[in-house]
Amino acid sequence: MSLAAEGVRNLQPFELTPGAGINVVVGANAAGKTSLLEAIYFVARTRSFRATRTAQMIGNGHEALWVRAQTQGHTIGVARDSQETQVRLDGRDGRSLSELARYLPVQVINSEHQRLLLDGPAVRRSFLNWAVFHVEPQFSTVWGRYVRALRQRNAALKAGESRLAWAYDEGLIETADTIDRNRRHLIDALEPRWSALVRRWLPDEPVALHYRPGWRSDEPLADRLEAQRELDRQRGFTNSGPHRADLSFRVAGVEAQHRLSRGQQKLLVLALLLAQAAVTHTLTGQSLTLLVDDLAAELDPARRAAVVEAIASSGNQAFLTAIEPGDIPLAPDAAQWFHVEQGRIHSGPPPAAG
């Protein structure tokens, strides 16, 4: 892979040739480490993972930013000015996001992911959908059809037009089974990998992962929709279906977030994201590029080493940011090292310790 960019936040224009395995990005606070991860994410997904407005990424004094990646024999270029984003794939305009996702599938792993445990079901559902989409690209079309029927049904319920609302049941029923089947398939592949990591990293905590489909799995959705019509009418929305799916993490019957320490929560979530990367790799043959921001935070040296080892052995390309080289317990020749100082990136092994 090679990367080049200009106009990204505080970063000076750069050209890099990262390794196919682990790349460590070292620098002081505010040096520009996260901005480098953001540049990679931008070329893969055409937006930022931390700004609500992508234009906020444009460096002071620049009118636009661009990032170019050469990977798997393809060249992706994405540019953004104050108005619009332009995408070019192999010199041609306007390729779709799903096409980019095939050439450069990225996964960010940062402190935001603690939300997978702490927030409501919506964030876990979007993780689940995103994970399924990577192994089953048709999923986004089916899910889109379901969501359209659901919106129309809910709008009719809100307007008090229940007969119209029931007319959308068929649209929900015909897509719900596929959505549920795809999600179960993903969870069946994910759970053993996740629990193998969790058993290693949290040996004293018997954490279990459960998938909840959004309606009772022993009942066809058609029957449930029929049975809950009165409830739906009263509440003005559809109370069951794949849009109510969730994942739960429990330790001896207690929700994991009420029991585990911050560091343990981080490990549980890291295990989930790494298991997901492994599943994508196994089911599609495609490797992900993992963008891991501040891996060392909240982890003791032994756990850091265990996580780094799991990332290294996963076969994925990874970018790990760190304040000190010692935060990432890897021999100098086991990774490619980049140093960021006040927005300037240079490569080379870390200075010898001692």
Ligand SMILES: Nc1ncnc2c1ncn2[C@@H]1O[C@H](COP(=O)(O)OP(=O)(O)OP(=O)(O)O)[C@@H](O)[C@H]1O
């Ligand atoms: N649009 C912009 N133009 C110029 N500089 C910016 C822009 N947006 C943010 N910055 C600056 O870029 C710097 C780098 O931020 P970044 O988050 O990449 O640092 P970091 O190396 O990840 O630091 P930390 O270790 O503290 O997380 C910050 O000082 C920030 O103020």
